[in-house]
Each structure stands twice: as structure tokens, then as C-alpha cells.
Amino acid sequence: MQYWIPASLVASLFISGCSLFPEDVVEQSPVETKPLAELKVPAGLAAAKKPAQFDIPPAPNAPVTEVELKSPMQVLALATNSRVEEEEKEARIWFERSEFTGELLPYLKTNVLDFGKEKQIEITQKDQQGLVFETGWVSRFEEEGFWLWKDMVEKEQSRFLVVFEPKTHGRTVGLRVQLLEHRYIDNDAKLSAIAQKREEVYFLNRLVDKVATVELAQIKQKKAQSRQITLTTGFDAEGNAAMLTGQSIDAAWPQLELLFEQNGFVVNDLDRTKYTFFLTYQEPESGFWDSLWGGEETIKVPLTPGNYQLVLTKSEVGTSLSWRDSEGKVMSAEQVSALHQALVQIIKRDNIEL
Known part of the structure; x- marks a missing residue:
């Protein structure tokens, strides 16, 4: 009598064994696929043209290029009067005149030159109209070390061209950044096209952030002046x-x-x-x-x-x-x-x- 419990348990396990394992671990035989026969065109009719834009050309001896696993940089329209056009290929942003800017072009020039003074970046005018400016070397640093021995180490330097593109009516001005020169401190590697665009967008975003910071201070000041204490x-x-x-x-x-x-x-x-x-x-x-x-x-x-x-x-x-x-x-x-x-x-x- 004492043996009937284990025996019945083993029997039940054998009976319900198929439900003890998930279906996805059950080995399934591969599905047999049959190639489709070529479409036969009746005599006197022409076959439809096949689009070739999706064909992958054969390249058995093509070199393997390194893929850059970094998220793309985006131009950030941080200022309230700024915008980015769709399908923009350059590192460019557009500003519209507002109640805080006054004459837009001088306002943007002042902010860009003030940014250079704050960050100790040399910015030199390169044309008579005052629309093209060239920066000195802009350094990029990375943190190295551990705890109390951390230090900011210079890794690379870049020089940029800053171009103002005013519309004829003067109420809209584009700001474009173009990389002129780049160098790494430790090696002679060159930037890829994607990395070059990232450098341009990063510097442009810093300029836009300067404009947005000045604009925010103006908004706060105007709000404080307009607010009246009635107590x-x-x-x-x-x-x-x-x-x-x-x-x-x-x-x-x-x-x-x-x-x-x-x-x-x-x-x-x-x-x-x-x-x-x-x-x-x-x-x-x-x-x-x-x-x-x-x-x-x-x-x-x-x-x-x-x-x-x-x-x-x-x-x-x-x-x-x-x-x-x-x-x-x-x-x-x-x-x-x-x-x-x-x-x-x-x-x-x-x-x-x-």
C-alpha cells in the first residue's frame, strides 16, 4: 500500500509530460520553401518593368567599413524665435525677429561675439559685410582619472566658419556653421563625414543656447518690470x-x-x-x-x-x-x-x- 502514491505520481507525470515544457522549446522541423516559378508572359505582350532601386549590387570584394555607433546630433531650436527647416542638410538654424531682438542681425552678431568672449574663443570677421566669421581653435575635453585624481584632458580641437544669412526683408536671419579644420591631440586620425556634421551641430547648438539664455533673461526682466505690486x-x-x-x-x-x-x-x-x-x-x-x-x-x-x-x-x-x-x-x-x-x-x- 505504501508504494501506490509514488507509482501514481510517476504515471501522472508521464501522461501530462507534454504540458510540462513550453511549446517554443519543442524542436520543429524547418518549413520547406518552394521557389516561385517565373511569370510566363503570353505571346504578343510585354512583361512589366521591374524596379531596380531596391536591388543590392554584388560586392564580394568590397572592404568592410567601420560603423559609427553614435546617435545623430540634432540642431536644437532652444530660442523661442528659432526654427529648423525640414530636410535641412547643413548645420543651419533660422531666427525670426521678435520684441526682444530689435534689429535681428546686430542682435545675433552681438550674442555670437559675446559667446566668444565668455568661452575665450577668438572670433574674427572675414568679410566687409560682417556676415562671415571665423573662429580660433575650439577645444574639446574629456574627464579622465578616478575620484580625487580626475582631470579634464584636451582630446581634440576644431575651427569653424560662422555665416549669417539674412533674408532681404531683414526679419529672418539664418545662422550656419561649417567645420574648417579639425585635429586630434593624440593621433592623426581624420573625422568621418558623420563625425564632421556632429562637430558642426554641436558648436551651432552652443551658439543657439547663448541666444536662448540672453532671451530668457530679457523675458524675466520684462516680466518683473511689468508686474506691479498693489499691496x-x-x-x-x-x-x-x-x-x-x-x-x-x-x-x-x-x-x-x-x-x-x-x-x-x-x-x-x-x-x-x-x-x-x-x-x-x-x-x-x-x-x-x-x-x-x-x-x-x-x-x-x-x-x-x-x-x-x-x-x-x-x-x-x-x-x-x-x-x-x-x-x-x-x-x-x-x-x-x-x-x-x-x-x-x-x-x-x-x-x-x-
Whole structure:
């Protein structure tokens, strides 16, 4: 009796053995293929022409060339007024005049020459019209070594031709880069055609990045100039000293949350139905890392550490902000005025809309 369990188990394995192995490991015989017979054309008719553009020519003794296993470089239109045309074969990008550029051609020339000064690359004008420039040697470095012994080692150098191609109307200017000369530091190898294009596109992208960086700074500056701080001091509907902002109450609420962050305020509770913040203020301390890396200067708020309430109320001009102590007592006009001066500095620094 004790032998019937192993025997039945072995029998079941033999019976279900075909299902224990996946189908893909079962060796299958190759499928026999039969060549198709040539199409017979009836007498008096001509056979259709066969396209030969897909035929692979026989080359039994052709040399094996090295395949470059690197992703192709693409011209990056980083600036908002730049574009790349489809089917472009050259390392070229087009810029359009915008509100930030003014006269486009002088604007692009200035950015290219400034890029050369920043990177210590000599850029020389080669024509009387000021459309063709030639660079000095541009070095490429690679990191070598390990840990504390890492070092940047110069590997190759290139010289480029930078050509401006303005349209007759002046609102569009092309910027093209052409490799003039290249050399490796350690050997006499030559660039392949693909590697040459990669060098041209890489340098062009650096020029475009310079234009985009300047453009971004102009956009930020214009936005800061156009943004108006509407927060002032005044009186609420009950005649108490308060702060007034032209923002609606629903717009001012989230902006105040941004003002509280990292400025010493902690929101303990809030009542959105009554538009009230329950706050704790503690003067922020400059940490070790802030002093080490030169962080932004802390703006001191003229409040003693403790609990406060900030009540928002709709007003004719927008929203009134009533500052109160923990017991709900409204602050004096002198306190509100001093607090307003500090908050305006924080609003300017943090780009808060109030």
C-alpha cells in the first residue's frame, strides 16, 4: 500500500509530460520553401518593368567599413524665435525677429561675439559685410582619472566658419556653421563625414543656447518690470488699519501661501469659508549651508515670535488684509506699516503677485 502514491505520481507525470515544457522549446522541423516559378508572359505582350532601386549590387570584394555607433546630433531650436527647416542638410538654424531682438542681425552678431568672449574663443570677421566669421581653435575635453585624481584632458580641437544669412526683408536671419579644420591631440586620425556634421551641430547648438539664455533673461526682466505690486496700507470696512491689494480674494489667498513659505510663518490652521489664516511666526535662522554657499539674505519681519491671525475681506479695491494677534485684536497702524514694508521686500524677491 505504501508504494501506490509514488507509482501514481510517476504515471501522472508521464501522461501530462507534454504540458510540462513550453511549446517554443519543442524542436520543429524547418518549413520547406518552394521557389516561385517565373511569370510566363503570353505571346504578343510585354512583361512589366521591374524596379531596380531596391536591388543590392554584388560586392564580394568590397572592404568592410567601420560603423559609427553614435546617435545623430540634432540642431536644437532652444530660442523661442528659432526654427529648423525640414530636410535641412547643413548645420543651419533660422531666427525670426521678435520684441526682444530689435534689429535681428546686430542682435545675433552681438550674442555670437559675446559667446566668444565668455568661452575665450577668438572670433574674427572675414568679410566687409560682417556676415562671415571665423573662429580660433575650439577645444574639446574629456574627464579622465578616478575620484580625487580626475582631470579634464584636451582630446581634440576644431575651427569653424560662422555665416549669417539674412533674408532681404531683414526679419529672418539664418545662422550656419561649417567645420574648417579639425585635429586630434593624440593621433592623426581624420573625422568621418558623420563625425564632421556632429562637430558642426554641436558648436551651432552652443551658439543657439547663448541666444536662448540672453532671451530668457530679457523675458524675466520684462516680466518683473511689468508686474506691479498693489499691496498698500489703508483701512478695512470697520476703520481698522489694514493692508489692501488689488488682487481678488480668491487670487490673493494662494499668493499668501507662497509668501508664508520659508519666511518664518507656519500655517497651523485655516478657515477658507471665513478666509482666515492661523499662523505662528518664528524668525528664520540662516543655516550653515546658507552661509557657506551665500544664500539669499533673510528679510526680517517686524513681528515678535508667537501666534497671529490674518483675515481676508473683500473690498472695493480688491481685498483687505487684517493682521491680528492670537486673541483676535487688530494691530495698530504703526505695526501694519512696518510689517507692510518688510512684506513688500519679500514680494519683490520671491516674485509674488500681491
